[in-house]
Amino acid sequence: MKRQLICLLSLLLLSGATTATVAKGKKSKKKAQTTAPAAPAKKQSDYDKLFKDKKVKTSKGGMMTLHLVDDQLLVELPLKTLGRDMMLMSSVAEITDHTDSYVGLSPLRPLQVKFDTINRSVVLRRDRSQSVVGDNSEGIRRALEQSNMPAILGSYKIKAFNADSTAVVFDMTDLFIGDESLLTAIDPRSETKLVLRGISFNQKKDRSMLVDVAAFDDNANITSYITYDSKIGKTYNKVTTAKLVRSLTLLPETPMRPRLADFRLPLNVLGKYNYHSGYKLMDPVYFATRWRMEPSDQAAYDRGETVEPKEPIVFYIDTTFTAQMSGAITKGILEWNKCFEAIGFKDAIRVKPFPTPQEDPQFSPQNFRYNCINYVPSLAGDSRVRTYVDPRSGEILRTTVMVCHNMVWEMPFEIFVFTAHADPSVRQRYMPDSTLFEHIKNHFTWLTGVDCFGMSYNLTSSAAFPSDSLRNNPAFTQKYGTTPSMLDIAKYNFIAPIDAVKKGYRITPTGVGEYDYHVVKCLYKPIPGAKTSEEELKVVEKWVDATVGNPIYRYENAKDCPDCGANDVGDDDIKNFKYALGNLKYCMENFDKWISDKDDPEYLYRQGLYNYLYRRYKQLLTQVAITAYGVKTYERKANDPVPNYEFTSYEDQKEALDILYAHRYMPDWVCRPELVRLMGIQRERIEEHKDYVQLLMTATATRLFVYDGQGEDHFDHKRYIRYMFDKLFEKTRKGQKLADEDFYYQTNFAKTMMASSHVIDRNAKFKNRGGASSTLAAQIADDPSIFDFSDPEACMKAADELPLLYPVNDVNFGRDEVSAQYGALKYWPVLNTQSTRQLYFGILKELRNVVKPYINTSDRRTREHYRFIYESINRLID
Structure with missing residues (x-):
């Protein structure tokens, strides 16, 4: 039948063609009426229906x-x-x-x-998934x-x-x-x-x-x-x-082989839970975050030649920046090429301006494949970095740097505070372009080092240099700058002498240092003989082992380690304080004369400088307090020739405490009341000073519990409380007139002893007989500045919340750490027990006897002050 239909269709088509020919040959006037049959309509697919008669962008x-x-x-x-x-x-x-x-x-x-x-x-x-299987056990993998x-x-x-x-x-x-x-x-x-x-x-x-x-x-x-x-x-x-x-x-379809991190290096990491078969302990394992850095010519690299990487790290910089800003940022980032060249990679890092659509049609700051440095029209004065990491391997895939508008506006304040004593060229309203260029460059070397290349902070690095070399040896500073690592926050030689630049001193870093070369090597140098991550780690461990004990290569990340101060340089904090205090005093006494009324008619810039200078004074005092209560620590593996920690000696603790307590009275050169009256109305500086010094005193007490049991060679908590009592009531025992600060510190100490001895309850649940006692108990319990030293949890919480100095501890580093303790700040535990309550109770009884002779003598304010302390103790403990 099918063949018959095909034949019939063929005949019909042939017949139609013949008829038409004959008609044409006879020149018939009759028009042919035959037409070809219409093709069947194509059925519209579900895919086509999605877009039919609609506005579509594909x-x-x-x-x-x-x-x-x-x-x-x-x-x-x-x-x-x-x-x-x-x-x-x-x-x-x-x-x-x-x-x-x-x-x-x-x-x-x-x-x-x-x-x-x-x-x-x-x-x-x-x-x-945050887990890996260390020995490739299929059973554990399935589970x-x-x-x-x-x-x-x-x-x-x-x-x-x-x-x-x-x-x-x-x-x-x-x-x-x-x-x-x-x-x-x-x-x-x-x-x-x-x-x-x-x-x-x-x-x-x-x-x-x-x-x-x-x-x-x-x-x-x-x-x-x-x-x-x-x-x-x-x-x-x-x-x-x-x-x-x-x-x-x-x-990446094939993940990069992870490089396991040695915790003795300052690295950003991905933490994973490592499961083993055979009932072995589940332990954490850390993948170093790093770019995929592979030689473009492996044979040449193996011969020791310097080659370009297969995929260099390319940054695209926003063309909104000024030429000076763009040039400084570029030079700062490219500083790291020195470290990569030392391990055989030429031009590993590159910086280019944002391309035009004609140069690169696919470019966009939002396109994931482009690393961008963006200008942000924000009034904030910082920079933020977001680095994106392959969560399977630790490979860095992209990084974005956001630079806020006011970053450079605020930078002159910092430059002035740290270097005006040493560099006469910055003693003016507007920084010289060359000075600003250098500091922007150094900032971006540091910023990209700690946030863009897989590395992190190493605040102990600058402690490798002797303070006296930075203070007294111009040749040393010219050769080494301020620190052996740009991963440290040690941007200024603030302990250099007055007019140091004229005397041949360098007061800024020289660029990447010896320690930076070491870290880049451990993170990026190819290890061709290693077939697994574990074999790579063994090689890296040997590189690190060879440096342990050398202060140039020390890394530590502990909150209460005296060597871990931001903006700190040198190895002796007590000397640093004395040197820096003289420099700060010189600036505080002269800064307003260096800035002309023409350049600063409303005193706004000078007010900003005054606030920065005072903030610097507070930082110096805080570093002294950390010296008194801190513990020097080391990142250490078994058999390393360094201890886990070292307690500060009694002599150094005592000298630090004496300095701190001497500065409970704010020096006249810090106050500058005649200058403050020319500025806007603000809180009395002495009130702010009292609050902050009280905070430092309290912080020292809460942290010194870790020294308990270390013997007479150290200040522990009990010894410190006695020292505190003796210092704050020294004038009282001698019958001397009290200063405004004395009233404040003595009252706070008395209330703290009441709270800590538990003659009242911190939450005011326990109330002694009589309305006055109940009111006093509630008042003390509700005062957030009063601590209960006998409560370990309260002390720990209070210690963690004290905003003592360095904002670096609160910065969002942009890390993609997962369940990781690697690189986390070390916090020392509060080890005290309730047995210290007897100490506080005993001091309360002694304090009552100390103030009793003066409750009816001296001027009215002093009598009322002593009477308050005396009668408060009576009502609470009798």
Whole structure:
């Protein structure tokens, strides 16, 4: 039958052709009426229906194709991409209020995700696995997979397959305009959240929308406007809209082999739980975060030649910066090339300006494959860095540096405070361009070193240099600068003598130092003979072993180690204090004369300098307190020729305490009341000083418990409390007139002894007989400045909350550490017991006898002061 139909169709077609020919030959006037049969209409596919009669913007990439269809986002995902590890993150492209988040910032850490299918849906899974199997045991691996199943972040019905069925299409609109908190635009540590505690941001979906898509070879961007309403209580309300770029990027198909971290090195790390078979103890393992640094010519590298890396680290710098700023930033970053060249890599780091669309059509600061240094029009005076790491291996994939507008505006204050005594050229309102250039360069060498290349802070490095060499040896400073490492925060030789620059001193770092070469070598030098991460670690450990005991190569990260001070140089804090105090006094007495009324008619700059100089004075006092109570520590492995820790000697503790307590009276040269009257109204400096010194005294008491049991060669807590009592009531015992500060310190000490002896309860639950006693107990218990030294938990909490000096301890380092203790600040435990209550109770009884002779003598204020202490003790303990 089929053959008959085919023959019939053929005959009909042939007949039609012949008839037409004959008619034409006879020149018939009759027009042929026969026409070819219409072809059957092509059936429209589900794929075509998605786009028919709609406004569509399509961006095709190697990883996926994105379709913006009216108000919907349709993702066309190749089937070969299912199961591939990816990273999902948000970055801010624009925002209505920079105090909520910075342009260029990724507010939260990126998510490790992958697409999968379940039934007729595509699901987006989040993989949070923090575990590795040290000996490749299949049984443990299977158990971990069952216990660490990736969570489902979103589920999307498959709407269609593409024409050749190699990709699926699904709608992901809700993820990118919804209220997914993991993709928020608001920085958890924004200026708004730090200042307006308790503020809440609520996303409004009806004012959020998709605006653009862009797909590239291995990543894709989805751009949305996200709107938040924020409020505090009933009075503060505002609206914030952010233009957010959400990026999906493929992680390397073959993860880089991790380099295990030696904790004796200052590194940023990824922490993993390491499971072993055979009931071995589960222990943490740390992957060093680092760029993939491989020779472009392995044979030449093996011959000892310097070669370029396969993939250099390229930074793109915002063209908004001035030429001076851009040049200083560039030179600061490229300083690290010296360390990479020492291990055989030429031009490993490169810096280029933002390319134009003609130069690079794919460039965008939001494109994940570009490392960018962005200008941020924020009034803040800092810089922020976000470094993105492959969570499977520790490979650094991208880094972004955000430089706030006021960073350079605030820098002259710091330069002045630390160097004006030594460098006459900075004793003016505006810094010389060459000076500012050098300090910006040094800042970015430090900043990128600790945040962009896998390394971290080493605040002990500068303690390797003798203080006397920095103070008295110009040749030493010219050769070595201030520190053997730019990973330290040791930007200025603040202990150099007056007019040191004229005398041939260098007062800034010389650039990367000996220790920096060592760390870069341990982190990046290829180890071709090693076949596993464990074999690599053995080689790195030998490199570190060879340096242990040499102060140049010491690394430590402890909060209460005297050598770990930011902006500290030299090995002797007591000498440093004496040298620096003289320099500070010189600046404090003269700074207002160095700045002309013409350059500073409203005294705003001089007021800023005065505040910075006083802040520096507080920093110096804090470093003295840390010397008194601190413990010198070492990062140590078994058989290393250094101790775990060293207690400060009694002599050094005593000298530090004597200095601290001598400065409980603020020097006249710090007050400068005649100058303050020319500035804006502000709190009396002496009141601020009393509060801060009291804080240092209390902090010293809470931390000295760690010295208990160390014998007579050290100041422990009990010995210190007795010292404190003797010092603060020295004038009383001698019958001398009290200064304003004495009234304040004595009252606080008495109340602290009452709280610590537990004659009253900290929470005012226990009340003695009589209304006056009850009122006093409640007053002391509710005073946040009064500590209960006999309560270990309270002491620890108080010690952790004391804002004693260095903001570096609170900085968001941008690390992607997972469950890691590596590199965490060491805190010393409070080891006291309730037996110390007897000490405080005994001092209370003795104190009553000390003040009793004066309750009816001297001037009225002094009598009332002593009577308050005397009668308070009577009512509480009798």
